[in-house]
Amino acid sequence: MSGEGSKRKRPGTKGEPANVAPQPARVRTVKEIATIAKVSVATVSRALQRPELVSEATRLRIHEVVKRLGYTPNALARNLRTARTRLIVALLPDITNPFFSEVIRGIEQVAHENGYSVLLGETQSSLVREQAYADMVAGRQADGIITMSHRVPAIPIDGRLPVVNACEYVRDSNISSVYIDNVAAAGVAVDYLVTLGHRDIAFIAGPSSSPICVDREQGYRLALQRASVSADPALTAIGDFSIEAGERAIERLLSQGKSFSAVFCSNDEMAIGAMRALISHGLRVPEDVSVVGFDDIRFARYTSPPLTTIAQPKNALGREAMTMLIELLNDPEVPPRKRVLSADLVVRGSTAPRATGR
């Protein structure tokens, strides 16, 4: 505790060189501000948090001091005391995946509207990483989590976990989730291929650990069933959502001598890989093989041909997820909800009627 404070506020010190970066004073704490402004710490805190509780004169004086000395309250101390951080962490497996960016944007919109900040954690689908970020909540460094993975990390706290699942969901969990009707969406995609005359439709699936991928596969199967086409299991390949996986899947199908006139892919990146592999094998898209993706990432319209795909309502998914999380943070008693949005087929150039010759 220093008597220095009073010295520092001498009127003589005001002349400072203008071109030099304003040498920040070393004021750090409410206490110092209080001393200098000749009030108590409580008043300083009030002037900053709830100005209406402080008389105009004092408030102005305090603000002047705060500004002049460049004081920023220590958020750790504040959060420790108030047990809130107004920070949420959004977990995504892979920031590289353009699908997530718009979801994030939706999250951030709602977050800011409600005074929250969003921090992003890339997990690379590693449980360890997920857990590390989840521990931030347990350690009270963040208020909640929106996870875009199909796993919900364990957070050892009382009551409801402040966690919302976006885009993915966990079966039988009581975690609130927002996602699309993947069965229906995949069905629409495959139905469309069927109306184009395709019968031999290959499927490049995502990892079966993820419920939404299982759903997409089911949508594919049901659509084939509706079209009275018996699904050939050998026409299904599994990939990990990467472009390379899409290429490999096509390689495999072709090398097995399978014939197909269309491919439905569980995401756009695999579709891009698929198109590339097809083309490099001398097949034309869409004349010889139609390709449909899933997600409608930003690049989908810039591939050649532009990709026909299922457009997820990415922004809405994000907004809804954050809305749910805020609801949950405000009232831990609200029952978990699963909100299912719908997705639309966007027809571009990668699909065409089945060539009659084949």
Added chain:
Amino acid sequence: MSGEGSKRKRPGTKGEPANVAPQPARVRTVKEIATIAKVSVATVSRALQRPELVSEATRLRIHEVVKRLGYTPNALARNLRTARTRLIVALLPDITNPFFSEVIRGIEQVAHENGYSVLLGETQSSLVREQAYADMVAGRQADGIITMSHRVPAIPIDGRLPVVNACEYVRDSNISSVYIDNVAAAGVAVDYLVTLGHRDIAFIAGPSSSPICVDREQGYRLALQRASVSADPALTAIGDFSIEAGERAIERLLSQGKSFSAVFCSNDEMAIGAMRALISHGLRVPEDVSVVGFDDIRFARYTSPPLTTIAQPKNALGREAMTMLIELLNDPEVPPRKRVLSADLVVRGSTAPRATGR
């Protein structure tokens, strides 16, 4: 894979959700742990932080209690006391931009090697957003910042700012930075076009507020100079790094009746847009017009034709940035450094010798 969920279900525990964290006890503080383990809080803290200071028996007992009750120390309290968070924030203008993802990965690698966690903040180039994240450092919620923007937010603290600039830099600042030699890299790209016989080389620049874009433009100019080609200012367009900007730039150039046999773009996305616009105007890439990008994003090899571009050492940029930041955090006295890496030209299919007929 997630058979775990069903296994855990026991007869009689119907109310329990299948896939969620085990029942949390309500133990919260060292104090409670101390009481239960019949030791003092100091011993609990030591058992957790510096186990070697505690006798084996006590340590085991404490750990057992901690584990059994699912206790996680309050990180806020800890950080408040120790004045370190082991958390750094990486600021990027746009998570959508695939260029950054690999840089981030480099940052995270080094961070984890050194016990730091990384949180991502998307700023959308908004000063307000940047400032908000920067305030986390002032508020002691994070130890430092790596920013990938050409602005360095003000952080009112004493001494050196714990900030490192990655990919971008600020002229005349004393902020440590890592970036590539943009003048040289752009030069290499344009030199290459010149060796292919091109003389009328258009340039799609990035925002001139960013020093690296100015550098790229200068590299372009110098290369033309080397080739004794007088730069036609009308062949330069400015874009904002988006695909659409690339398209618009080409539209503009074409509508002005400018003739050019090659385009050099300040980033890959604009190059993708440029190719698209050229093609939709009936021009062939690379037969009629060669296109060169910058960055070598993941999609660059999947465009058609695959994009010739300047490959930035993205991972190295990230690693180096984080290394510098750690250095700085460990010793605020180390002088600021500018580290300049080099970048290579990757030749793919979007460039070809100038058509002789033109």
Added chain:
DNA sequence: TGATTTTATGTAATCCATTACATTGCATTG
């Protein structure tokens, strides 16, 4: 005017973990 409410401010407890310093007991050494 005296009583009561309202407004402005202050004092001190509190959030929770870390750690300097203090204490205890035991082993080692001369």
Added chain:
DNA sequence: CAATGCAATGTAATGGATTACATAAAATCA
């Protein structure tokens, strides 16, 4: 055996802000 050192543990101060409660002064009311 006294002196010394070390290991293990405890007590209490500490970090910085918030806020319940207390008090003083001013405004309102009867």
